[in-house]
Amino acid sequence: MTERPHLLIVEDEPAIRTPLQRYLEREGFRVTAVGDAAGARETLPKGAFAMVILDIMLPGEDGLSLARHIRSQGSLPILFLSAKAEDIDRIVGLEMGADDYLTKPFNPRELLARVKAILRRSDHEGHSAPNASLCRFDRFTLDSARQTLSDDEGPIDLTSGEYRLLRVLVERPGRVLSRDQLLDLTKGREAGPFDRSVDNAVMRLRRKLGEDGADLIRTVHGAGYCLAADVERG
Template sequence: MAEQQHILVVDDHDEIRDLLGRYLGQHGFQVSLADGGQQMRQVLAGASVDLVILDIMMPEEDGLSLCRYLKDNGGPPVIMLTALGEETDTIVGLEMGADDYISKPFSPRELLARVKAVIRRMSEVRPRQQTASEPEKMRFEGWTLDLNQHQLERQDGLLVPLSTSEFRLLTVFLNHTKKVLSRDQLLDMTKGREALPFDRSIDNQISRLRKKIEEDPKNPRLIKTVWGGGYSFTASVAS
């Protein structure tokens, strides 16, 4: 029998929080509820959590601050709940390492689909037992990507949070350095059957990744755009 996944819903709105808790529970998930940052930390301290659903607009600590806290401390993947028109907050949340977002009002079925997709992607990149021939870390241009801990570390020791999709994309580049990869190839290697026709999410993910690893994201040196071809990762990689 498959292990039950544990979802933590963090929202100060009682009705939304309880509705999501009941709905996810009916679909086979273990669910914990929190009305803000304090309760969220209490749940995380006492149990293993596979995914956090996090509302942006909350009193005291808002969702963006809590997302940063989770990513800085190696927390679970995050789906942000945003209100329509909060485009700036959505972009900031993704740059902080959120794995997906959904705008209110939303259907519980859509949220359930996104939850399953994020957990499925996360399960594919979780640490696995290494063999002698498999590197645990990959190094490039002063950066170190820890494949076990799912962490990107700068030369000065600063940990830079990556979303699940950004981690997958960077890993693909590091395994195919100095090769031109088309958007379709990148989509296939990072999203597989979840990719949609005319999906432009790769461009958005590359833009966010450049902001994290490039000295000058507007004039990228590591992730080059190949006009008419796709993208190429130019750095040498060592394990």
């Protein structure tokens, strides 16, 4: 990376937040630190962040809810911090879309190693590539910067909900996502328990993708949906 990666720390305990910020800055990172989810929501649009180090137990909106919001906006890497060390807590955190999960208390060197590993993976997958906003699959191109979809014949009109759903699938090609996961990633806290918008959006998307729509957005019975296509970024 030619520029120092910019990290966002979301941690309500000053005794952890401030030393961690200083440590990572000494290790060559640019670091912004906030104490709650509201501060993170305000800060995220203002900077080109490489990843988020996110405490789960926050005052007000918790880290899991904030992670859903971050995931609904894209694929920014997330490292969860938590005082909860049970396997179920780690599994829930990873299922919410975290790239890694570290329990408190932690060794700063271990956190640094995990941050570097996540950033290496992110670079490899194209998260930080200059033209990563373009994703090509089959005969289609999804432009996340312009929030548009096009094929060989020109632009394809999508609603905002259809675009969000397609972007989530395109960012995770071949991965089966349950209806609940898709609701979390596309609507977050707005989703209700009987929300059928994912199913409706899938049907509309398939129609707009043409005769191959059902093959591209595949139903995995009893599990969910997946994008059954290779994705080229950049």
